[in-house]
Amino acid sequence: MKILKVETNKKKYIDLLLLADEEEKMIDKYLERGEMYILDDNGVKAECVVTDEGNGILEIKNIATLPNWHKQGYGKKLIEFIIKKYSKNYLVIQVGTGDSPTTIPFYEKCGFKKSHIIKDFFIKNYDKPIIENGVQLVDMIYLKKILKRGE
16 A cells, blocks of 8 residues: 655546545635645555645645545545644644534544534535535534644
C-alpha cells in the first residue's frame, strides 16, 4: 500500500471525488488549490484533498473510498498520513460534513471533535438535495482535531 501525491490531472479521479462531494462545481472550488493524495493498494482505493484555510488551519475538503473497499481502513490510513505530514505546519485540521450517522462517527474515531455548524449549507450551495442513508443533508457539521506543532 502506498499514498501518492497527485500533482496534475486531478480530474482523472472525478468519479472518486464525486463519492464525497456530489456536485462537480463544488469540487472545482477547491481541487486546484488543494493538495490531493491517492491511496494505492493494488489499484487506487481512496483519495483525499486538503486545503490551507489560513491561520494554521488545514481542511479536509474531500475524502472518499471506493464503495467495495469501505471498512478496510483506507480512509483512516489517509487521515493518519495527512496528520503526520502536516502536523508540523498546522495548528488544527478540520473537516466539514453532513450530519450523517456514518461519517460523523468515522471522524470521531479518528480523533476529531464537533466544532461548529453552518446552517442550511447543503440547501444553499447544492443544486439538488443530497440524501445520505435516507436523510436529506441540510447543515454542514464541522469537526476539528488539534495538531501539535513540532512533533
